[in-house]
Amino acid sequence: MRIIGGTLKGLRLNPPKNLPVRPTTDLAKEALFNILLNQIEFEGIKVLDLFSGTGNISLEFASRGAAEVISVDRSIHCVNYLKDTSRQHKLDQVKVYKEDVFKYLQMETEQYGLVFADPPYDLNKIPEIPKIVFERNILLPGALLIVEHQSMQNISQHPAFVEQRKYGHSSFSFFRAAE
Template identity: 45%
Template sequence: MRIISGKYKGRRLSPPANIKARPTTDMAREALFNVLQNELDIHGADVLDLFSGTGAISLEFISRGANSATAIDVEYLSKKFLDGIKKEWEIDNLKTVKADVFKLLKKADRSFDIVFADPPYADPRFPELPDMIFDSGWVKQDGLLILEHGSEHNFESNLRFQSHRQYSSVNFSFFRN
């Protein structure tokens, strides 16, 4: 796994094998960020990365000039790994949080320009997640929510749904507030 572009372009990420995560592939991340660079200004954006796993999405946003990124994952190993990268690469605008995203939804105290979520596909709350995130207040007015999901989910009937992209087995649905 590597950072695709920006300040940290080419830097490799080697997460421990025991991290419970399904990292977004390099190909899917590259395609996603190509779309994002054409649709919005990442530079200066505040980003929230939910179910962050290895933190590759947060690091990609930071590398491309995001003002800040907050990575939240329930797994201690994910936070520890990302804290190590943060220290090694001397990143001061990345915040890592070990917490259950579903519990934090009820306690949101800040809004973000971009929210990326890559939850466990099998979670029974998955279909309601876009509305739960918007209801929490995490997405700023005119902000963007990007949800990574498998082909078994379709969000086109959601009122905030904007578009869908598929890259091999990786699907991204985009929502606007």
């Protein structure tokens, strides 16, 4: 795992082996950020990273100039790793919370320029993520929600669905808030 762009480009991340994660592959992450490069301005964006795990995506956004990155995961080991890594690389804009993502979303009152969710693939509540994000008005007008999931899963039923991009067994489904 490595940071592929921004001020920390090339930094190798070496999380402990015992973390309960399935990190986004470098190939899929590179493809995702190439897509985003043409759709959003990284500098100054406020990002919500749900099921943040190792913080691979959070750190990538911070490296690329995000003003604030809120990372939420229920594993204390993941939370501690991401806090330590952020502190070590002086990424003060990364704020990490140990919380169940669905409980967090029910309490969230802020709006974001981008929400990224990488839930465990076997989680049966994945289709609820877009529903909750849009019901709670968590995206700024025109902002994106991106949900990573198994390619065989279809979560395109939400009216804000834009497209699905497949990278082997992983897919990114994109949803856009109305302008």
